[in-house]
Amino acid sequence: MPGRTLLVTNDFPPRRGGIETFCHELAVRLARHGGVVVYTSATPGGRDFDAGLDFPVVRDRSGVLLPTPRVAARAAALLREHSCDRVLFGAAAPLGLAARRLRAAGARRIVALTHGHEVWWALLPGSRALLRRIGRGVDVLTYLGGFTRAQVARALDPRDLGKLVRLAPGVDPDVFHPDVDGSAVRDRYGLGEAPVVL
Numbered sequence: 001m002p003g004r005t006l007l008v009t010n011d012f013p014p015r016r017g018g019i020e021t022f023c024h025e026l027a028v029r030l031a032r033h034g035g036v037v038v039y040t041s042a043t044p045g046g047r048d049f050d051a052g053l054d055f056p057v058v059r060d061r062s063g064v065l066l067p068t069p070r071v072a073a074r075a076a077a078l079l080r081e082h083s084c085d086r087v088l089f090g091a092a093a094p095l096g097l098a099a100r101r102l103r104a105a106g107a108r109r110i111v112a113l114t115h116g117h118e119v120w121w122a123l124l125p126g127s128r129a130l131l132r133r134i135g136r137g138v139d140v141l142t143y144l145g146g147f148t149r150a151q152v153a154r155a156l157d158p159r160d161l162g163k164l165v166r167l168a169p170g171v172d173p174d175v176f177h178p179d180v181d182g183s184a185v186r187d188r189y190g191l192g193e194a195p196v197v198l
Helices: 018-031 047-050 069-081 095-104 118-123 125-136 144-157 159-161 183-189
Strands: 004-009 034-042 055-061 084-089 109-113 139-143 164-166
Touching: 004 069, 004 095, 018 034, 018 095, 034 069, 034 144, 047 055, 055 144, 069 084, 084 095, 095 109, 095 118, 109 164, 109 183, 118 125, 118 144, 125 159, 139 144, 144 164
Parallel strands: 004 034, 004 084, 034 055, 084 109, 109 139, 139 164
Antiparallel strands: none
């Protein structure tokens, strides 16, 4: 049986946001299928949030994880300690720069997610070179849509273009469905009954 996945991310609750929610939902699902260990940054309320989870969360002392030698060494130690054989970077840049160190520590499969901010990494010469290194070090680099793919692809070594994989996340149909009563939100914002475009 394969080992667990080490999820390395700055984007994890109780911080709020789309990437945070996405990484949390991935962790919940990975916990059901082989296991997951989350390595993330410190944030107020983190310990209380983590106590309610069914998988280990290791919070770094820093409020932002950067691919420094210390953070890469800690991630490598967690990989070994928890028998992880896969790594998932919650956001490819910049943490994906630690991919080579984690591969050397025993990671057999490394996936890095892009969410759109990597587009500007692809546009600037210095960060473009770093994004190219990330692409070289991972097995899969995801993208959400064609625009992001096109921009990121321009930064990659042509040999790494096959690593680009579209990841179109779904939504939880138990939470998001047409039968949800939105009247409280409509009343609060004075939206009436007309269709609303967000």
